[in-house]
Every structure is written in structure tokens, then in C-alpha cells.
Amino acid sequence: MASINSDLKEIVGKRWAKVQLAREALYYSNLNNRITMEIFFLKDKADIDPLLARRAENTEKISSLVKKIEEQLESGKEKELLDAVRAHRSPYIDSYLHGIDLLVDQKKYDEAQRNMVQETLPRLFAYHSAWNDFVSFQGGQMDEAAHRQVAEEALRDAETHYRLLVEQLPAVPYVAEPGAEGEWLYVSPRIESMLGFSPSEWLADRNLWFHQVHPEDRESVLTEEKASEARGEAFHCEYRMFARDGSVVWIHDAATLVPDAPGGRPVQHGVLFDISERRRAEQELAGKAEELARSNAELELFAYVASHDLQEPLRMVASYTQLLARRYKGKLGDEADEFIGFAVDGATRMQQLIQDLLSYSRLTTKGKALHLTQAEVACNAALENLHETIKESNAEVSIGPLPGVIGDATQLTQLFQNLIGNAIKYRNERKPEIHVAAKVNGNEWTFSVQDNGIGIEPQYSERIFQMFQRLHTRKEYSGTGIGLAVCRKIVERHGGKIWVESQPGQGSTFLFTIPRAERAEK
Amino acid sequence: MNSRTIEILLVEDNPGDARLTLEAFKEGRVLNNLTVMKDGVEALAYLRREGPYANVKQPDLILLDLNLPRKDGREVLSEIKADERLMKIPVIVLTTSAAEEDIARAYSRHANCYITKPVDLDQFLRVAQSIETFWLSLVKLPSN
Numbered sequence: 043m044a045s046i047n048s049d050l051k052e053i054v055g056k057r058w059a060k061v062q063l064a065r066e067a068l069y070y071s072n073l074n075n076r077i078t079m080e081i082f083f084l085k086d087k088a089d090i091d092p093l094l095a096r097r098a099e100n101t102e103k104i105s106s107l108v109k110k111i112e113e114q115l116e117s118g119k120e121k122e123l124l125d126a127v128r129a130h131r132s133p134y135i136d137s138y139l140h141g142i143d144l145l146v147d148q149k150k151y152d153e154a155q156r157n158m159v160q161e162t163l164p165r166l167f168a169y170h171s172a173w174n175d176f177v178s179f180q181g182g183q184m185d186e187a188a189h190r191q192v193a194e195e196a197l198r199d200a201e202t203h204y205r206l207l208v209e210q211l212p213a214v215p216y217v218a219e220p221g222a223e224g225e226w227l228y229v230s231p232r233i234e235s236m237l238g239f240s241p242s243e244w245l246a247d248r249n250l251w252f253h254q255v256h257p258e259d260r261e262s263v264l265t266e267e268k269a270s271e272a273r274g275e276a277f278h279c280e281y282r283m284f285a286r287d288g289s290v291v292w293i294h295d296a297a298t299l300v301p302d303a304p305g306g307r308p309v310q311h312g313v314l315f316d317i318s319e320r321r322r323a324e325q326e327l328a329g330k331a332e333e334l335a336r337s338n339a340e341l342e343l344f345a346y347v348a349s350h351d352l353q354e355p356l357r358m359v360a361s362y363t364q365l366l367a368r369r370y371k372g373k374l375g376d377e378a379d380e381f382i383g384f385a386v387d388g389a390t391r392m393q394q395l396i397q398d399l400l401s402y403s404r405l406t407t408k409g410k411a412l413h414l415t416q417a418e419v420a421c422n423a424a425l426e427n428l429h430e431t432i433k434e435s436n437a438e439v440s441i442g443p444l445p446g447v448i449g450d451a452t453q454l455t456q457l458f459q460n461l462i463g464n465a466i467k468y469r470n471e472r473k474p475e476i477h478v479a480a481k482v483n484g485n486e487w488t489f490s491v492q493d494n495g496i497g498i499e500p501q502y503s504e505r506i507f508q509m510f511q512r513l514h515t516r517k518e519y520s521g522t523g524i525g526l527a528v529c530r531k532i533v534e535r536h537g538g539k540i541w542v543e544s545q546p547g548q549g550s551t552f553l554f555t556i557p558r559a560e561r562a563e564k
Numbered sequence: 565m566n567s568r569t570i571e572i573l574l575v576e577d578n579p580g581d582a583r584l585t586l587e588a589f590k591e592g593r594v595l596n597n598l599t600v601m602k603d604g605v606e607a608l609a610y611l612r613r614e615g616p617y618a619n620v621k622q623p624d625l626i627l628l629d630l631n632l633p634r635k636d637g638r639e640v641l642s643e644i645k646a647d648e649r650l651m652k653i654p655v656i657v658l659t660t661s662a663a664e665e666d667i668a669r670a671y672s673r674h675a676n677c678y679i680t681k682p683v684d685l686d687q688f689l690r691v692a693q694s695i696e697t698f699w700l701s702l703v704k705l706p707s708n
Contacts, residue, residue: 354660357683358580364685365587393683 053187057180060111060120064177067107068170070100075166078138081145082158090146101135111176123179127172134165214314219307220267220299222252222260227309236316238286256282256290263295271299277310280317292321345403349396356396360389391522395510398524402509405453405531412536414559415451417444417489421478423451424458428466435474437466442479445487448559453532458491460525461552465493467519468550486538486555494549503542529554570596570700573623575607575640576658577632581681585627585658588692594700599623604635608643611650623653625699628675630659630666638669645674654699 144154217228259281270277277297297312363385507530512523533540544550576582601607610617630637654676
């Protein structure tokens with residue numbers, strides 16, 4: 043296709059040539075006018091002949107110029123204008139020749155002058171005016187071409203920008219007829235880097251697109267296309283396509299149906315996005331989550347199995363050392379008693395550790411499904427279990443109104459039991475006063491178990507929730523250090539978090555959150 | 565109070581556990597004779613008085629562990645309860661398993677009671693004592 047620029051060049055070239063010829067003709071016409079003036083003011087009319095000869099020469103030149111122009115005429119309008127030039131030229135020349143005749147005859151100077159002013163000059167002006175019309179017509183043609191060029195260049199610029207924009211998108215815009223065998227009318231060249239097929243291949247084969255769609259995804263693609271058309275909404279679909287090299291590319295296809303596109307047929311204006319990376323990342327993430335879940339499950343199973351299987355031989359050790367103590371205490375000497383005492387103590391402690399480990403791992407392996415549970419009921423059950431301890435320690439436990447939550451009743455009871463049990467256990471010389479409360483905090487409940495016991499140094503506020511971490515010797519306070527780890531695991535299983543606010547000697551407040559469930563609060 | 569010697573069959577593969585049970589019942593007040601069979605096949609042969617067990621006394625009470633070699637306790641339980649000559653003998657499942665499905669399955673196979681072996685000796689002795697008090701003193705068992 044010839045460029046618009048060369049069109050303009052051609053137009054300008056042709057028109058300009060004619061304009062030049064016209065100007066030349068006018069130049070010679072003006073020369074003749076000057077010669078006429080010279081003739082008018084000649085003192086000696088005998089000198090007239092060379093002037094007349096020059097004049098005749100010019101007239102000849104003008105005639106040949108007009109002929110040249112005539113050869114280059116392109117349109118009827120041009121011919122019309124040139125005919126007008128000719129039509130005005132003859133009367134002008136006739137009138138002018140008549141004036142010369144009058145001048146040559148010395149006696150008729152006045153008449154010649156009048157002829158010049160009244161006849162020849164108006165005809166000259168008319169004649170020149172005809173030339174002007176011709177020239178300005180040529181200019182107009184050039185202008186028009188130039189204007190068109192400017193407009194077309196602007197359009198082309200816009201198109202270029204648009205195309206660059208479209209083609210540099212990290213996606214593939216397209217225009218295609220709907221359906222599996224719809225014709226593809228446009229596709230961005232990027233299709234080649236996305237799927238390995240060139241745009242021309244793409245446009246040439248109306249079956250190519252659907253052919254490259256993964257067979258497992260074809261049905262859903264067509265279903266979604268129909269569904270989106272029925273809904274009158276944009277088409278959005280994620281599916282797999284095979285690239286030329288056979289690799290799978292995940293595509294997000296978003297398209298809008300244009301029912302009355304130019305050409306009178308419905309087409310889809312769409313964009314193909316390569317979402318393989320995202321899919322890969324998603325799969326990787328899902329894989330990692332699965333792996334993590336599996337490794338957690340394995341770890342829990344390991345803890346369960348290990349503790350379960352450890353129990354068996356340990357039961358033997360513990361039972362027989364206890365039996366030894368029972369049957370032979372005081373019979374084998376003080377040292378033997380002491381040794382047996384250590385053995386019994388060690389075995390007992392290990393049993394406790396294993397049992398704790400087992401119950402800790404059971405929190406998830408044997409945890410029940412979460413359902414509507416009244417925290418107050420769970421808390422009261424905990425008090426019931428702690429009945430003896432509360433009585434012995436003379437503790438005063440008050441419970442504020444507690445809400446219903448989505449939880450595991452057994453575990454919530456254990457949670458309250460561990461926290462209240464700790465509050466009593468880590469008491470000082472004062473009478474233990476414990477308060478359990480709950481308050482709404484945005485989307486969750488914050489439960490608190492407040493005591494007036496010994497408190498905790500702030501630097502230990504993290505460590506106490508770790509398994510088998512203890513701040514005191516067993517002599518001071520018994521236990522394996524599992525209680526708060528269990529609490530944390532229970533709270534986490536319920537989707538909350540647990541922490542402590544405390545100062546040594548000032549008592550402690552253990553706080554934990556559980557997400558609010560509107561259903562549970564009605 | 566029963567004055568005759570009570571026959572107890574303990575089916576238990578772990579000698580430590582067997583001895584411990586023996587010791588626990590030794591401390592009891594009821595005169596008893598505890599026999600230990602180490603697997604399910606032996607136990608059933610003993611109960612059915614087969615081969616070398618032709619002349620043994622039928623036990624008054626069976627203490628049955630679940631995890632046994634050759635034929636495990638669950639099968640032994642089913643066979644005892646399906647055998648007209650044996651089904652009247654109370655079977656106490658005495659095992660380390662606290663698994664709910666084991667408990668449920670034992671009862672559905674007509675175990676007379678299910679006890680998880682306590683880890684602590686004192687508790688274990690108390691269990692033996694309770695078995696003795698309940699099954700050997702309080703409960704009226706059918707005479708052989």
C-alpha cells in the first residue's frame with residue numbers, strides 16, 4: 043500500500059508544476075504590460091518595433107505555457123478554469139492590439155489612452171483573475187491533500203499508539219466471533235510469545251483456538267461462554283491451552299460480546315492473560331500448605347505413637363520399682379531405699395511427661411468438631427473438676443457473664459481448668475481471689491482469668507506457653523510445664539490467641555480471644 | 565465369702581504384665597489360682613481343654629488382653645462368646661488401649677467389662693482389688 047505521504051508528494055508535485063506554469067504565464071503577461079507601458083511613453087515611436095517583437099515573443103511563450111498546462115489537466119474543473127483563462131485572454135489581447143494600433147497612429151493617443159484604461163486594463167484584470175482562479179484551485183487541491191494527510195497522519199499516529207499500547211500489553215487482546223469455530227479477526231502479535239503461533243496462523247485457522255484448549259477444559263469454556271451471553275455479562279474463564287511446543291499455559295480469558303460490531307456480526311472483544319505463573323504459585327503454595335499440614339499431622343502422630351509406645355515399657359519400670367518399694371522398703375538398707383526412691387520418682391515423672399505429651403497431641407488428633415458451646419457451662423464444669431483444690435486452698439472464684447462461642451466443650455473446660463488451676467497453684471500467702479470475665483472486642487471475645495497470686499516476670503511471659511518450660515523447681519511447684527502449652531493449643535485451635543499480663547507480686551491476668559459467632563450469641 | 569479357690573485365666577503375652585497381675589492378685593484376700601496363657605490360640609486350647617489342657621479346671625474368670633500374638637484378644641473374645649460351653653464365663657478385657665473403638669468393639673462382642681491398665685502401680689493394685697471384690701465376692705457366678 044502506497045503511503046499517504048507519497049500521495050501528497052505526487053499531488054503537490056503535479057499541482058505545483060501547473061501553478062509554476064501559470065505563474066510563468068502571468069510573469070510574461072506582466073512583462074508585456076510593462077512593454078505596453080514603455081510603448082505608451084515612447085518619445086520616438088520609431089523605436090516601437092523591438093518592443094513589439096519582445097512582446098510577441100512573450101505572447102508566444104504564454105501560449106506555449108498554456109499548452110503545457112493543458113497537457114497536464116486532470117479534472118473537468120481544471121479544464122473549465124483554463125478555458126476561462128483562454129476566454130478572457132482573447133478579448134484582452136484583441137483590445138490591447140487595438141490600443142497599439144491606436145498608439146502607432148500618433149493622432150489617436152487620447153483614444154489609445156482611453157482604450158487602455160477603459161477596455162484593455164479591465165480585460166487584463168479579468169484575464170489575470172482567471173489565472174488566479176486556476177492557481178488557487180491548484181492550491182486548494184494541495185491544501186485538501188495536505189489536510190487529509192494531517193488528518194490521516196493523526197489517525198495513523200493514534201492507531202500506532204493504540205497498537206503499541208495493545209501490543210505491548212502483557213496480555214493478548216483479540217477480536218473474534220464467539221463459539222468454538224468463530225473466526226478470529228484480530229489478535230495481538232504477543233500471541234506468538236504466549237502460545238507459539240503467529241497472528242497470521244491464528245487468523246487463518248478458525249479452529250486453532252479451540253483445538254489448543256485442553257480437552258478437559260473445553261466443555262467448561264463453552265458452557266461459560268453461553269452462560270455469560272445469557273447473563274448479558276462479560277465472559278470470564280480460566281482454562282488450559284497447549285502451546286505449539288506442547289507445554290500447558292494457563293489462560294484467563296476475559297471477553298465482552300459486541301452484538302452489533304462493524305460488519306453486522308456479533309464479535310467478542312477479549313483479552314487472554316497468561317496466568318501460568320500465578321497458577322504455579324498457587325499450586326506451590328497449596329502444596330506447601332499441604333506439606334506443612336502433613337508434616338504437622340506426622341509430628342502429632344509421632345508424638346502420639348511415641349508417647350503411646352513409650353508408655354508400655356515405662357509402665358513396667360514404674361510398676362516394678364513401685365513393687366520393689368512396696369515389698370522391700372526398709373529391708374535392704376537406707377541406701378537401697380534411697381535408690382529405689384529415685385527410680386520411682388524418675389519413672390513417675392517420666393510417666394507424667396508422657397501422659398502430658400499424649401494429651402497434648404490428642405488435642406488435635408482427638409479434638410472434637412467445634413460447635414455452639416456456652417463458655418459459662420464449660421467454666422462451671424472446670425470449677426466442678428477443681429472442687430477439691432478450691433476447697434483446700436480456700437480460693438474465691440467469681441465468674442462474670444460468659445458468652446456462647448463456637449468451640450469444643452471438653453477443651454474449653456480444660457482451658458478454664460488449667461488457667462484457674464494455675465491461678466490457685468501459684469498463689470501467695472493471701473487468700474486466692476480469682477475472677478473470670480469476658481468482653482467484646484470487635485469481632486472477638488476477650489476472656490480473662492485474673493488472680494492475686496505471685497505473678498510472673500514480664501520476660502517470661504512468652505516462655506511459659508512453651509511445652510515443658512517451667513519457671514520454678516518441682517519442689518516449689520509441681521507439674522511438668524504442659525498446662526499453658528495445652529491452653530495455647532486449645533485457644534489456637536479455636537482461632538484465638540493467648541497471653542499474660544502480669545507483674546511479680548501483683549497477680550496475673552491470663553487473656554485469650556475467641557472469634558465471635560453471632561449465631562452463638564443469640 | 566467364697567471359700568473355694570477361684571480359678572482365673574489371664575491371657576497376656578507380656579511376662580512383666582502377667583507377673584504384675586499375678587502379684588496384684590496375690591495381695592488379695594480371695595484364694596485364687598491364676599494361670600497365664602501367652603497367646604490367643606493357647607488360651608482357646610486351654611479353655612476347650614484340648615491337648616495338654618485336657619484335665620485343667622474351667623476358669624471362673626478370664627482376664628483378657630487385646631493385643632496378643634497368633635490370635636488376638638478380639639477374636640478370642642468372639643470365640644468365647646460364641647461357644648456355649650464358655651460364654652457364661654465373665655471376660656474382663658484388661659488392656660493398655662483406651663481407644664474408643666476398642667472399648668465399643670469389646671462390649672459389642674459381649675465383654676463383661678473393659679478396664680484400661682492404669683499406669684500407676686497403686687492404681688493397678690486397686691483395680692485388681694476391685695475385680696476381686698466385684699467379680700469374685702459380690703457377683704453370683706454360675707457354677708460350673
